[in-house]
Amino acid sequence: MLKKEGSLMSQTYYRPTFIRINLSAIQTNIQHLKQTLPKHTKIIAVVKANAYGHGDIEVANAALSAGATQLAVATPEEALRIRDAGITAELLVLGAVPASFLSKASEKNITLTAYSLEWLHSIRHFTGPLKVHVKIDSGMGRIGFVEEGELTEALAFIQQRSWLQITGAFTHFSTADEENTEHYNKQVKTFERLLSLFKFKPDIVHTANSAALLRDPNQFWDAVRFGISMYGIAPSSFIGENLPFPLKQALALETEVVHVKKIKKGASVGYGAMYTAVEDEWIATLPIGYADGLLRKLHNQSVLVNGKRAKIVGKICMDQCMIRLEEQVPLGEKAVLIGKQAAEEITIEEWADALQTIPYEICCMLSNRIPRIYSK
Secondary structure: OEEEEOOOOEEEEOOOOEEEEEHHHHHHHHHHHHHHOOOOOEEEEEOHHHHHOOOHHHHHHHHHHHOOOEEEEOOHHHHHHHHHOOOOOEEEEOOOOOHHHHHHHHHOOEEEEEOOHHHHHHOOOOOOOEEEEEEEOOOOOOOOEOOHHHHHHHHHHHHOOOOEEEEEEEOOOOOOOOOOOHHHHHHHHHHHHHHOOOOOOOOEEEOOOHHHHHHOHHHOOOEEEEOHHHHOOOOOHHHHOOOOOOOOOOEEEEEEOOEEEEEOOOOEEOHHHOEEOOOOEEEEEEOOOHHHOOOHHHOOOEEEEOOEEEEEEOOOOOOOEEEEEOOOOOOOOEEEEEEEEOOEEEOHHHHHHHHOOOHHHHHHHOOOOOOEEEEO
16 A cells, blocks of 8 residues: 655555656756757757656656756647646647637647648637747648748738737657658758748747757757657667667556465466466466556566566456466565566566557556656
């Protein structure tokens, strides 16, 4: 049983499965980045998707106290969570929002993304005030202005409305984490060409995501968007091998052994009797399963018990899984699924490799039913 102290109440958790978030690690990553940036370049802490599964409010406060000056999210609801928590820092919604959100954005001082003529025409009857960052699609193919004529018309539309203020311009690189820079360089040139159409340079120009800011000082501009690497995770193995400063991973996933038994040779474990013991074996049960984000495809993954790797055996259940031990352990013995124990470590990247995906997805798929416990 563990009690978590919150701002309004103390909450007690009974299941011994936790995500531990080291806020100091996040702050250290920000401070290391800050040392590499020109003094005028600001850090936009990206806390979308519940801060990549780490906890948006707690991470936002930690990031701001460490030197980030602005925040970015993906949706209106994420922005309102930040404001409702009493956080007043500059806040940008990176994604598309409906016209119905404009009054809230104006009231709460939330900056929106202007990304198309159609969107601008949809808000023409609003009377503001409203701040926007103009999104240029330089080659991502997602949202943003692509053609010079469309962007010129959009800038004229904005300038004709005193209630609508351009406070920034940005783009997003699709291949900044790859060794081949051909497409990346094309995007840089496209962005610079379209940015030249602005009669006045916006206060905040930002192009660098984590991958770009870790490899290309030419993309620092007025601000950089610190996303996945703020949490201590390299955007790709290539970037990870060429870091300008070390990254400190913030997330650990832990649980405890709740049951141990010795099974006989030939006995099966789990749904479908997929695993059969080849000898007498110690099997332990852990209270975590695919409803928590431990996907069934991770059935060959290891966890750490007593500083040693113990393999998951049998099909992972919704709420539980089983592991094979070398020896009996007491109930309550800690099991680390992501993180360090003694000299061993299981990383988010290891899970990503096992699932043939990217580390971003691992962080985001960890269920909200696992409590996040914060420490410094």
